[in-house]
Amino acid sequence: MTGAVAARFSRSLLPDGSQVIGCAEPLGEHPPTLAHSLRYWAEATPGAVLAAERDGDGWRELTYGEAAAGAASLGQALLDRGLGPAAPLMVLSGNSLNHLLLTLACYLTGVPVVPTSVAYSLRATDHARLRAISGLVRPSLVYAEDGGRFGAALAAVDAPAVVGDDLPRLLATVPTAAVERAFTALTPDTTAKILFTSGSTGMPKGVVNTHGMLSANQQMLRQIWPFLADRPPVLTDWLPWNHTFGANHNLHLALTNGGSLYVDDGSPRPGEFDRTVEALTSVPPTICVNVPAGYAQLAQRFTADPGLAARVLSRIDMILYAGADLPDELRARLREIARSATGRDVPVVSSWGSTETGPAATSTYGGADRGIGVPLPGTEIKLAPVAGRLEIRVRGASVTPGYLGAEFADAVDEDGFYRSGDAVRIADESGDPRRGVVFDGRIAEDFKLDSGTWVVSGRLRNRLLSGAGILSDAVLVGDNRSYVTAIAWTHPERVREIIGDSQDDDTVAAVLSHLAAVLTDLNQGMGASARVERLVVTTAPPDIDAGEVTDKGQLNRSAVLRRRAELVDLLYADEPDRTRIAVADRLQRVRKWNSEHSAKL
Known part of the structure; x- marks a missing residue:
């Protein structure tokens, strides 16, 4: 060095x-x-583009001058509805100029903005996480770009709602001295937003961002x-x-x-x-x-x-x-x-x-x-x-x-x-x-075998995914067991690249044979904590409502193991029931999988 x-x-x-x-x-x-930065650039370069979104084949652009003016108008509209440092705005929809303008309005007036994952609104079926976040945040207003698509999610949040069609009317609000008073009251300790963690190792936590x-x-x-x-x-x-x-x-x-x-x-x-x-x-x-x-x-x-x-x-x-x-x-x-x-x-x-x-x-x-x-x-x-x-x-x-x-x-x-x-x-x-x-x-994802040896989960998982080539993700299993196993999901496109397009039993057997060979190579010369002795391929996707996967696509290991406890038991059976699950192991004792599951590979 x-x-x-x-x-x-x-x-x-x-x-x-x-x-x-x-x-x-x-x-x-x-x-x-951040509001000071907005005002600085709005004065220094009012015609410069701050942000843009797709509009047909082109872009709809928002300049710094337009952003500052829009933030002031929306800020007044938020204040008129009783929002403030203890009365946040919750946003359900994704990135857009409307989302940005509302965020800047919050920055300008000291209103915490709480953007939430679109997956919690559109991919979830019971909106449990959305309800939990709403219950913690207690928003005074909730926004979604499309009231139709987000209708069920908006109904799950106990707060008045505004949607994209309402923005032109709100942008016509004339700012008063209240906006300037709110801006003057800002300090570095003022909460700008509350962001929720992904929840890959537990329930999402609301992080105060000043x-x-x-x-x-x-x-x-x-x-x-x-x-x-x-x-x-x-x-x-x-x-x-x-x-x-x-x-x-x-x-x-x-x-x-x-x-x-x-x-x-x-x-x-x-x-x-x-x-x-x-x-x-x-x-x-x-x-x-x-x-x-x-x-x-x-x-x-x-x-x-x-x-x-x-x-x-x-x-x-x-x-x-x-x-x-x-x-x-x-x-x-x-x-x-x-x-x-x-x-x-x-x-x-x-x-x-x-x-x-x-x-x-x-x-x-x-x-x-x-x-x-x-x-x-x-x-x-x-x-x-x-x-x-x-x-x-x-x-x-x-x-x-x-x-x-x-x-x-x-x-x-x-x-x-x-x-x-x-x-x-x-x-x-x-x-x-x-x-x-x-x-x-x-x-938090590391665990001990019954020998007391630590398994560095992330490192071994990366070796498995890299070596296999056809797996989209995997969870390692082995807490207080004598050896490591894995629950895995295949990536359809990579399966086609390596194995082919056929979905018959022979193709399924080829997938399992490929994975068995991967385990043999992976385990060569390795100790127990760096080996994967058996692997189950599951077709049931991780469930966001059950907390198995985050909105970022990251698996929550503990939730997967809880929800799929039967798979874990089968992995450690003396002889797994291979008519019920697809198993590859380092001994390459591969049998055909039944058609109900193989069709979903």
């Missing part, structure tokens, strides 16, 4: 074996609230990415505004830097990615933001069509990923694609954080180029030994003051660091974390 990198980051060792890493660069001055923590986080990013001062960023982005990556990182990156966010109505999900490619082609970004699953698909498209890569990357400053680890091969591939398309080296940057940290807490910058990087200016991370792992903890200006209606003290350690529950490992062979740390899964 170079001396320059070491000098930029402090390091201290604590008696319990923890290490605290900090950035030597102090946090610079920044606006006290103006101060969100504004501070954007200042941290400006300090590590000085090119933001050279030209306002342009993002063409699909990431949803009910999660911190899309809502706080990306949207505020545009808002606080005079930039533009073009709302991509596609996503990496099957059947939706063509829309993303169309959006990126129409509005090439200066900062490309996505999750690894999105970049994997982009890399395929770029490789097949170098002209597409040249168009999309024509003005690129940086390629940024977060939300999951990016395989080394894909990172190298993206760099090569960008170099071929632009004739220069384009940074491929990672970042890590959480809803509780505003979100960005670490990034790769300043010569620290490994894994998820190092702490941002104004932030410290602690690497704390927990159950043989290193948990990453965060202290700094962008950390939440707490949860809504829930105790926060247990989420903070004795030194004031937020306990993330995420594990990391030190990237540098010397053991010095100032070159960067590598994400290493969720500690």
